[in-house]
Amino acid sequence: MSTGGDQIQRTEQAAFVYGLTLADLQGVVRVRARRTAAGRAETLLTPLVITGLVVAFGLLRGLLPVVVVSSAVLGVGAGVLGVVRGRRGMARRLHAVWAPYGQCRTVVDDRGAATTGETMSYTADWKLFTHYAETPDLFVLVGGPRASCLAAVPKRGAEEPADVDRLRAILDRNLRGL
Incomplete structure (x- = not known):
């Protein structure tokens, strides 16, 4: 039994335990490239610039x-190849940064x-992020005007199945969803 001011607010929470893999980070880079304005611009700009320069020459x-x-x-082929290699390189660099943090x-x-993590800890409030995207394997959090702040939560790390829905x-x- 409680009265008006004595109510205790219960906060819903979800917990995940995981180690980020290269495949996870490739998924993050893919989401950024497909679902954000900055990612789409980077994807299109390289092939268009190379093609334009070749035609002009x-x-x-x-x-x-x-x-x-x-x-x-x-x-166009060289530009597309450059974009693909750039995304792979970005995912490898992100993995190199995150791998030391371990589980x-x-x-x-x-x-x-x-x-x-094993060698770090951090807290982020929701002001850091503006959007999120869900893939079959990940939740990807995106922030900043150029999608410069990224975070990933792999669904496989859910401590209990209901944590994904929570x-x-x-x-x-x-x-906001992307």
């Missing part, structure tokens, strides 16, 4: 149209997320 030099078109196709435990509630509900209350 060919036209200025007076090359035959078939050579210009062939060069443009090769430029992590993240507890998420309506105030934010607290993560404790985390989704917490994220829906505090962030």
